[in-house]
Amino acid sequence: MCKVNIAIAQLNPVIGDLPGNAEKILVAAQVAADQGARLMLTPELSLCGYPPRDLLLRPGFIDAMGATLADLAQQLPDNLAVLVGFVERNPEAENHGGKPLFNSMALLEKGWVQQIFHKQLLPTYDVFDEDRYFEPGRQVNHFSLAIEAGKTLHIGVTICEDLWNDEQFWGQRKYPTNPIAALADLGVDVVVNLSASPFTVQKQATREAMLGHSAARFAVPILYTNQVGANDDLIFDGNSVAVNRSGTVVGRARTFQPDLLTLTYDPRRQDLQAGSITPAIADANAELWSALVLGVRDYAQKCGFTQAVIGLSGGIDSALVAAIATVALGPNNVLGVLMPSPYSSDHSLSDAQALAENLGIHHQTLAIGELMTGYDRTLDPLFAGTAFGVAEENIQSRIRGNLLMAIANKFGHLLLSTGNKSEMAVGYCTLYGDMNGGLAVIADVPKTRVYALCQWLNQSQAGAEILPFPLPSTPVTPVIPPNILTKPPSAELKPGQMDQDSLPSYEVLDDILDRLVKGHESVTDIVAAGHDPEIVDRVIRLVSRAEFKRRQAPPVLKVTDRAFGTGWRMPIASRWHLPTTPPKPPVSKDLGLPPCKTSPSR
Template sequence: MKIAIAQLNPTVGDLWSNANNILEAAHQAASQGVRLLLTPELSLCGYPPKDLLLNPSFVHSLSVELENLAEKIPPQLAVLVGTVEANTDADSRGEKPLYNSIALLDEGKVKQIFHKRLLPTYDVFDEDRYFEPGRQSNAFTIFPTPESENFVKVGVTICEDLWNDKDFWGKQTYEVNPIEDLVQLEVDFVVNLSASPYSVKKQKLRESMLTYSAAKYHVPILYVNQVGGNDDLIFDGNSFAVNRQGEVFCRAKALETDVKILEFCPEKQDLLAAFIQPFIEIEEAEIFAALVLGLKDYARKCGFTKVVLGLSGGIDSSLVAAIAAEAMGKDNVLGVLMPSPYSSDHSITDAEALAKNLGIKSYQLPIEPAMKVYDQMLEPLFTGTPFGIAEENIQSRIRGNLLMAIANKFGYLLLSTGNKSEMAVGYCTLYGDMNGGLAVISDVPKTRVYDICQWLNREQEIIPHNVLIKPPSAELKPDQKDQDSLPPYEILDDILYRMINKHQSIPQIVDAGYDAEVVKKVMKLVMRAEFKRKQAPPGLKITDRAFGTGWRMPIASRWLS
């Protein structure tokens, strides 16, 4: 029995296009004799649809599009499609109005509907807001070929349904384990339709988890994942299949759409080996590819074809420019140099060298004339006060205004260039360098920015050498260096990782060997900067703890652990 995994890139809410992508995959699969086609979780509407689900007309349109799609599927093919189903008992039982569902399309109609049983409510997930959990195991039978006398029994799970094995995790998050229930139903294999967001090293965790479950229960598992960027989330694909011995027998491409075909042998009760796409082994390469995909899809799905960003000659804007050139094409990127009297000569020459290396367009707008006008306007109010942060931030806001003007005038998407370290401690200016429609590297710590840039230069110079070796500086006053205000980034980033990702307290971090006063200062900076992060543009998520959808900290808070 041939099975196809369709790793698709849906656009949230674009039901017709998503259905058409499913139909194209269906025709491709049918032409190769496939009997069952798998598509990702909520493949018809795209994941995550968020509060579109509160609109009854959206849910109704999904139902209509699903029926239309079922009629168009090649007759010899069965397809599992991710959709949303109304909970008709919601009002009488006091339940949520919808189910996160999988529809089995076969013989021109919707044959069966299966509901997701485990609903995640952590990090970026908020499924309990919309969905009622399914109460029963999901399985169906299918004849491998028209001539077959014996059917195959398929167990159906949706994303989180496979993430609750207490032996693997050392704990049980939910009351039930759907895969255990399916094994008791004696299914021949289990399919899992997912929309699992990307983070560094996550694919190896997924494969460890499912190889463990397959070997434990002696049942093959086929996993299909969404690919592409939707808002701040990046979905990496990496769909794969595991045989009953717990061996990976098939893997699709990372960060690209893909269709993979494999076979289930009813006599052996197991999968036959298929093509295994190699891992992207170098983390810097994987992160760069993920950010390229995230930017490319964010721009495309929001209707932008060109981007603009400020080029300071620093490491962060250099990396964002490199990502933009790869994602948008070099002819669709404009870098704007905005030197001030405090800008060093190398800031200009380094930015120009970067633009030349990337082949992108650049333009120079000195900001000294605007600075003088601001000084004149504010002089009556500021007279007698020393030069300080207010004057420094005016420079950043002038630059932000200029970039927004260019973006508005020509319909460009403005990219902000701040990294995660800066966002964490508030080393950034509201309505200045934080301006933008997308914060491309806001989940990339400063030290990792350097690592990615070094990787980019592995074969030839992309990032100018001087950018990599000069001390980081905002250049808002004479001889300014980041380390005047912050600990060295090697120290800062590890402290931030312990605070943000590991939720360690001040005493725990001090016990790890860090100075208590430094740790307290960093913690205070993180807490005080929350109001800035709440006003920041969406940022692409590449770690398991990003300043985005899953970050829900209070602004007015005095907690200091």
């Protein structure tokens, strides 16, 4: 039997741009055909982009997708079969119940839709809400691909989550069935997985370990295709990969960039041959940097922005956001605005100016002292006789926020907010002030990681050649002025103010927050890890009280497993607070019932 080339098209779709996404599939198909591919894979929902969210509630959108799919089938090259992700209606929903749609994959060949496959496992956790729209598929998905006269290749099809339910790898199952095991029972030659798997730091290692485990367990090679690009708050890293039947990686596409990767299947060996393996980005800071740059670049481009404006305080957070924006959009497309108040230190102004010059971005200084005086004068009849406090401090932030919004409105700039995850968690940020913006760039990056990223940016060009987006090209090194890295962090809203006047050290705060927000640890566990009970209790209360602020924040680029974005669904009006001493389970004296059992936190 002849060898078979299978192409992985790693695409960056725009949500809802059906003609544009179809054109990307068609262009990739033409290249794949030129390379001798017999089959081409595209990501999950590649025709409409993932996640389409409530666009799926619009019948006209579903109709247009079907028409675009049929048109695409007629334009594809001869002798190339293509798997395209789309949404199909559930014909049984109206009469027999169930969700109205399927998350589907169509096999296009010879001008027609030859077969349709439905996703079986529908994730409904974190940022995923597929049960809101889709009915799960009930059939094992597979097809036969003709490769020469009388010979076929038996292909097993899975869609994203279908691959993530191996009880041996995870130690448990989330769903009753494992589609990979079912395909292995059918004796398929190859399994393909078509994904839109969002990025989090160091996730690729887990993906490849999982793929390798499944391939080796069932002795079947697996080709995994992932979406690339950013859509709203979600970043997709690509990193499409192929593993042979022993679980070894034999092909890897580029990270954070569209790519076309072609692998060869040898029927005699019943395995994939070694192909092109793009080096993975091993360094966590380099990976995070690239993700954030892509997040800003795609959000701006897909929303129609070409330029951004940032408030430069002379602090480390705005410095990092400015560096990210410079690479994402180009230095000529970034405006930094310095807004000193009477409480601003001299070094804040000089540090911000030095940063702007290092990055080569435009900058403008707008002093806010007179505006503060005007607010004081206007509010004096109400505020007279009261002590200076948080309300007066926040006026400065809100003045700055108004100025930045005015600039954004006047010139059509995208305002990038600069708050980090630590501040967002405990509410150390001002509504309608520093929280203003169209995109919260580093609101999923803890303060300690902000420092680590800036230090990485300054200290090392090592490995920069594998980055999809180059570091800021400037003759000045370090890029971030050293004083920004070494001075104590401060909002400078009153004389001599330091962050640690109101908060524990960021090393302590970030560890507590990681245990609480990501790990869902109890107070007892956090205290047992070495933290002061009073500090833990105070941080938990601050996190709870700040919920109303986070609800009004701009979209947050998600880079961790637990971000303050679409996957964070805490109530605002709530009186639940984790007690410092866990309560004892109640016992009913009247009925003599034993204590109630409680479910462990996920």
